[in-house]
Amino acid sequence: MHKSLICIGCPRGCRLEIEMEGEAITVTGNSCPRGEAYAKQEMTNPRRVVTAVVHTTSSELPWLPVKTSAPFPKAAIAPLLNRLYKMTVKPPISCGDTVLENIDDTGINVIATESCPN
Ligand code: SF4
Numbered sequence: 001m002h003k004s005l006i007c008i009g010c011p012r013g014c015r016l017e018i019e020m021e022g023e024a025i026t027v028t029g030n031s032c033p034r035g036e037a038y039a040k041q042e043m044t045n046p047r048r049v050v051t052a053v054v055h056t057t058s059s060e061l062p063w064l065p066v067k068t069s070a071p072f073p074k075a076a077i078a079p080l081l082n083r084l085y086k087m088t089v090k091p092p093i094s095c096g097d098t099v100l101e102n103i104d105d106t107g108i109n110v111i112a113t114e115s116c117p118n
Contacts, residue, residue, distance in 0.1 A: 001020045002018065002019055004018070005018065005038075005039060009032075010034075014030050014035050016028070016035055018039050018042075047071035047072055047074060050072050050110075051066070052067075053065050054087045054088070054110075057089075064116050065112070066100075066112055066113060069098075069110070076104065080103060087099070091116040092117050093112050093115065094112065095112055095114055099112055
């Protein structure tokens, strides 16, 4: 199987050509090792940092912006978003506080990206 990807590791945006045969993955077009690592992860376990909002009980900030603390498996993003949109959190919350811990035992948290004092 052949696939082309643009590396998102830096603004240079190298065009990666990926050949996958069984479990063997060959990457060309990368200017640094990060491109190869990105391509291999995209082919085997693609991940993204998830950003969303969760409802709060605050009248000043009814929706709190949040994000995952690390890139999260792409296949599990839709169930995570469903869970987040059903949540309600109570202030006070500081930027960086965990609002959802260890999602599905991944070791990844959802953290606030803004403070909600009251
Ligand atoms: S392969 Fe390396 S140099 Fe090229 S875009 Fe990715 S991170 Fe940047």
